[in-house]
Amino acid sequence: xKARKIFAEHESLILGTGFIxxxxxxxxxxxxxxxxxxxxxxxxxxxxxxxxxxxELLLDGTIEKxxxxxxxxxxxxxxxxxIVGLPLGLLMGRSATLEQLLDPYVTAANATxxxxxxxxxxxxxxxxxxxxxxxxxxxxxxxxxINTYVGVKNVNRVLVSVVxxxxxxxxxxxxxxxxxxxxxxxxxxxxxAIGRAxxxxxxxxxxxxxxxxxxxxxxxxTNYKVDVVFVGVAIFMAMSVFLTLAIKQLESRLASWxxxxxxxx
Amino acid sequence: xxxxxxxDPFFFTKPSLIGAAFKEQVQGxxxxxxxxxxxxxxxxxxxxxxxxxxxxxxxxxxxxRVEYSLDPFLTALYASPLVALxxxxxxxxxxxxxxxxxxxxxxxxFPFIFNTFAGVKSTDVLLINVIRxxxxxxxxxxxxxxxxxxxxxxxxxxxxAIGRGLVGIIVGEFYAASEGIGFxxxxxxxxxxxxxxxxxIIILSLIAIILTELMRRLELTLAPWRASDEVR
Numbered sequence: 001x002k003a004r005k006i007f008a009e010h011e012s013l014i015l016g017t018g019f020i021x022x023x024x025x026x027x028x029x030x031x032x033x034x035x036x037x038x039x040x041x042x043x044x045x046x047x048x049x050x051x052x053x054x055x056e057l058l059l060d061g062t063i064e065k066x067x068x069x070x071x072x073x074x075x076x077x078x079x080x081x082x083i084v085g086l087p088l089g090l091l092m093g094r095s096a097t098l099e100q101l102l103d104p105y106v107t108a109a110n111a112t113x114x115x116x117x118x119x120x121x122x123x124x125x126x127x128x129x130x131x132x133x134x135x136x137x138x139x140x141x142x143x144x145x146i147n148t149y150v151g152v153k154n155v156n157r158v159l160v161s162v163v164x165x166x167x168x169x170x171x172x173x174x175x176x177x178x179x180x181x182x183x184x185x186x187x188x189x190x191x192x193a194i195g196r197a198x199x200x201x202x203x204x205x206x207x208x209x210x211x212x213x214x215x216x217x218x219x220x221x222t223n224y225k226v227d228v229v230f231v232g233v234a235i236f237m238a239m240s241v242f243l244t245l246a247i248k249q250l251e252s253r254l255a256s257w258x259x260x261x262x263x264x265x
Numbered sequence: 266x267x268x269x270x271x272x273d274p275f276f277f278t279k280p281s282l283i284g285a286a287f288k289e290q291v292q293g294x295x296x297x298x299x300x301x302x303x304x305x306x307x308x309x310x311x312x313x314x315x316x317x318x319x320x321x322x323x324x325x326x327x328x329x330r331v332e333y334s335l336d337p338f339l340t341a342l343y344a345s346p347l348v349a350l351x352x353x354x355x356x357x358x359x360x361x362x363x364x365x366x367x368x369x370x371x372x373x374x375f376p377f378i379f380n381t382f383a384g385v386k387s388t389d390v391l392l393i394n395v396i397r398x399x400x401x402x403x404x405x406x407x408x409x410x411x412x413x414x415x416x417x418x419x420x421x422x423x424x425x426a427i428g429r430g431l432v433g434i435i436v437g438e439f440y441a442a443s444e445g446i447g448f449x450x451x452x453x454x455x456x457x458x459x460x461x462x463x464x465x466i467i468i469l470s471l472i473a474i475i476l477t478e479l480m481r482r483l484e485l486t487l488a489p490w491r492a493s494d495e496v497r
Binding site: 011012014015016017018019020023043108111112113115116117118119120122123195198199202203206207214217218220221222224226229232233236237240241244 | 329330332333334335336337338341342344345346348349350351352353355356357428431432435436439440447450451453454455457459462463465466469470473474477478
């Protein structure tokens with residue numbers, strides 16, 4: 001009876017973690033009840049082997065080295081997109097001329113999978129860190145820009161008029177009304193941008209690169225080191241989930257009054 | 266610009282050259298072949314994502330226990346860059362249609378699951394009760410109330426899924442392929458044929474823009490009330 005009550009209280013937690021544990025156990029035990037043919041075994045690994053590979057790579061410093069390179073590309077690209085995207089979004093939201101001038105391009109660029117520009121960026125900026133920073137930048141720029149812009153457009157006109165009638169100039173309107181109002185939108189844009197930025201890092205490092213976690217995955221795959229591939233994937237997963245949760249926390253604190261929208265990463 | 270600054274044509278190109286390359290490629294057969302190859306892989310992956318994703322989302326939205334079991338797992342997968350698995354997929358499933366289709370499937374399924382899920386969650390309880398009071402079966406409930414009211418969400422999900430699916434195709438073909446539009450772009454880049462590369466990029470962008478716009482239109486016709494709270 002008591003067990004049932006505990007289950008009822010924490011049902012979502014128990015079922016959620018239970019399912020993941022179950023999957024891991026099934027995955028781990030596949031070799032026990034089924035002998036894979038030799039060809040398949042080459043592509044197969046188990047969670048325990050992945051964990052061992054992770055531990056070994058952590059000890060010999062491989063992960064640290066690649067992680068550092070990826071993190072620099074990620075942070076620099078994302079930082080650059082914030083520096084460009086936020087002011088541009090604010091300006092586009094406030095100035096009708098600028099909006100009409102840029103909106104078609106922004107919409108078009110947002111619909112395009114920006115990953116197609118990678119070969120071009122590699123050609124122009126080489127296989128060093130810059131092509132990665134820039135692919136992260138073009139990936140993360142548009143969600144930030146568009147969300148900021150939408151946030152500014154949704155500002156309550158009455159509030160703007162009130163501040164205006166008390167003699168505020170454009171700069172003060174921006175500071176007092178527009179910016180605080182668009183913060184939730186900006187945070188939502190940041191969440192999308194982080195996803196895109198990580199995508200940019202991963203794919204950017206797949207091609208024409210000699211460092212970074214993406215490179216580690218790609219080269220391990222070519223050498224059939226499947227467990228190393230999964231170590232890389234797991235690190236990226238952990239990073240994304242952690243960052244997404246952190247931003248969500250921030251988002252729900254700042255925008256508890258906004259209706260829940262469908263999940264979109 | 267090229268007349269003002271003498272730049273190296275090796276690294277730079279101009280619209281007139283791109284235009285010439287565009288004309289040449291549209292008249293040739295290679296471009297169409299590449300597009301056909303890529304779209305086949307895309308359609309396979311996308312179709313399976315629809316077939317698996319929508320029912321999964323419906324059940325997750327309707328059955329509490331299924332939601333509890335699957336939500337943390339699927340959310341984690343949705344949040345993570347699954348494209349990182351691309352090299353593995355290509356190596357396991359080959360450079361042909363199967364590898365790319367599997368990649369598209371993996372990337373495109375999550376928007377379907379989660380948007381269907383959100384749609385079911387937002388279904389009007391009153392309508393459900395009406396069906397129940399008039400003795401409707403579980404099947405009636407799914408087909409007559411839940412699925413129709415979820416439709417706009419599914420279309421919105423399709424829009425996101427298209428973008429993700431295209432990323433899958435492109436990355437798959439950049440990584441390893443012998444044909445396809447992504448391969449054409451990366452090969453043109455590798456051999457410094459800049460105008461050809463731009464043609465590929467422009468065509469892919471056009472396809473992406475047209476598909477996205479089509480979905481947006483569909484969304485607005487099916488659910489005009491959602492037009493106001495559009496967040497792209």
